[in-house]
Amino acid sequence: MTPMSAPVGGDRPFLNRRLAAFGTTIFAEMSALAARTGSINLGQGFPDTDGPAQIAEAASRAVLTGQGNQYPPGPGIAELRTAIAAHQQRFYGLGYDPDSEVLVTAGATEAIAACLLALLEPGDEVIALEPYYDSYAACIAMAGATRVPVTLRPHGGAFALDLDELRAAVTPRTRLLLLNTPHNPTGTVLTPDELAAIAALAVERDLLVVTDEVYEHLVFEGSHTPLAGFPGMRERTVTISSAGKTYSFTGWKVGWITAPPELVSAVRSAKQFLTYVSSGPFQYAIAEALHLPDAYYDALRADLAAKRDILADGLAAAGFQVFRPRGTYFITTDITPLGEKDGLAFCRALPERCEVVAIPNQVFYDDKAAGATQVRWAFCKKTEVLEEAVERLRRL
Ligand SMILES: Cc1ncc(COP(=O)(O)O)c(C=O)c1O
Numbered sequence: 001m002t003p004m005s006a007p008v009g010g011d012r013p014f015l016n017r018r019l020a021a022f023g024t025t026i027f028a029e030m031s032a033l034a035a036r037t038g039s040i041n042l043g044q045g046f047p048d049t050d051g052p053a054q055i056a057e058a059a060s061r062a063v064l065t066g067q068g069n070q071y072p073p074g075p076g077i078a079e080l081r082t083a084i085a086a087h088q089q090r091f092y093g094l095g096y097d098p099d100s101e102v103l104v105t106a107g108a109t110e111a112i113a114a115c116l117l118a119l120l121e122p123g124d125e126v127i128a129l130e131p132y133y134d135s136y137a138a139c140i141a142m143a144g145a146t147r148v149p150v151t152l153r154p155h156g157g158a159f160a161l162d163l164d165e166l167r168a169a170v171t172p173r174t175r176l177l178l179l180n181t182p183h184n185p186t187g188t189v190l191t192p193d194e195l196a197a198i199a200a201l202a203v204e205r206d207l208l209v210v211t212d213e214v215y216e217h218l219v220f221e222g223s224h225t226p227l228a229g230f231p232g233m234r235e236r237t238v239t240i241s242s243a244g245k246t247y248s249f250t251g252w253k254v255g256w257i258t259a260p261p262e263l264v265s266a267v268r269s270a271k272q273f274l275t276y277v278s279s280g281p282f283q284y285a286i287a288e289a290l291h292l293p294d295a296y297y298d299a300l301r302a303d304l305a306a307k308r309d310i311l312a313d314g315l316a317a318a319g320f321q322v323f324r325p326r327g328t329y330f331i332t333t334d335i336t337p338l339g340e341k342d343g344l345a346f347c348r349a350l351p352e353r354c355e356v357v358a359i360p361n362q363v364f365y366d367d368k369a370a371g372a373t374q375v376r377w378a379f380c381k382k383t384e385v386l387e388e389a390v391e392r393l394r395r396l
Pocket residue numbers: 045106107108109110133180184212214241242243244250253254255
């Protein structure tokens with residue numbers, strides 16, 4: 001028998017200091033709560049219907065015909081890189097060389113990690129729009145850099161960026177702007193004027209920009225404008241996207257970056273030691289998906305716009321203040337009109353009260369007070385599921 005022994009590794013915690021603040025994500029807690037209580041899960045943002053059957057068949061064909069079952073090439077298969085470059089040209093008129101300016105990643109998540117690990121030195125400052133997607137803060141921390149949040153604030157029924165605040169956040173230590181448009185969780189889509197001002201600032205202060213545009217095809221009013229297209233931006237911008245949101249195959253984890261050769265090469269240096277490669281057969285299927293006709297993208301947008309309206313109207317009827325999103329498949333609401341003050345406590349109690357699960361936005365903030373009363377709902381679910389959720393929310 002082992003005598004009472006000192007803890008393994010001494011008193012030092014296993015999880016290192018850089019990650020100590022990032023325990024289990026709220027998504028794990030809330031999804032477990034949804035399963036335990038039989039609630040409708042509008043917490044995590046994944047569709048409850050798979051993408052096009054023709055693309056699923058392409059994936060299964062790839063597996064059965066031995067395409068991508070062994071390690072694919074490090075930068076991604078040529079067919080996919082060519083399709084990504086063609087997509088950037090087709091939708092935005094942006095030219096990228098498939099061999100030197102495109103890199104396939106394990107979802108946008110790995111792209112974010114590889115960009116930040118490759119491009120940052122310890123001590124660098126990174127400006128990110130708050131509230132932010134949860135992996136940003138963790139990856140900035142893993143890179144040993146410092147995050148400097150610029151908070152999007154409610155203004156005229158939407159969350160808006162204060163350009164003066166953004167300008168004031170830049171210091172001599174700022175290395176990189178980490179942007180996200182369309183923006184999760186607020187649904188804000190940065191306007192061409194805002195993007196032009198951000199671009200001018202990046203050029204003036206000679207900053208690198210990493211822009212997460214995974215919701216590029218989910219813009220309901222107007223259209224998506226990539227930051228890389230503004231003057232002086234192509235050479236300093238890494239654009240991230242992913243097949244998960246656009247084609248409703250979030251489990252396949254096919255993502256990519258487009259950027260000039262020197263930036264792609266730097267990001268590839270980090271990426272090769274993360275997954276090296278991933279998603280072999282799915283890369284063939286997504287190469288095909290990227291060539292889907294405009295009708296596919298129009299139908300996806302129309303379907304989600306209708307779902308947004310069902311959920312937004314239902315949430316408003318239940319008493320929430322609703323920030324109707326211009327993009328993404330998330331709605332942010334404020335719970336203050338319901339007499340509530342704490343979004344985390346509200347979300348923890350919600351399954352008991354009406355068998356629906358949502359996410360408290362405060363987990364996406366450094367400034368917890370700024371997001372204390374906000375709650376996020378995903379509407380990438382079947383119409384009947386959203387209608388049932390709206391019915392249940394009436395109990396509030
Ligand atoms: C803003 C944003 N970036 C990145 C991701 C992750 O994308 P992927 O599933 O391709 O890794 C998500 C997923 O929710 C997201 O909302």
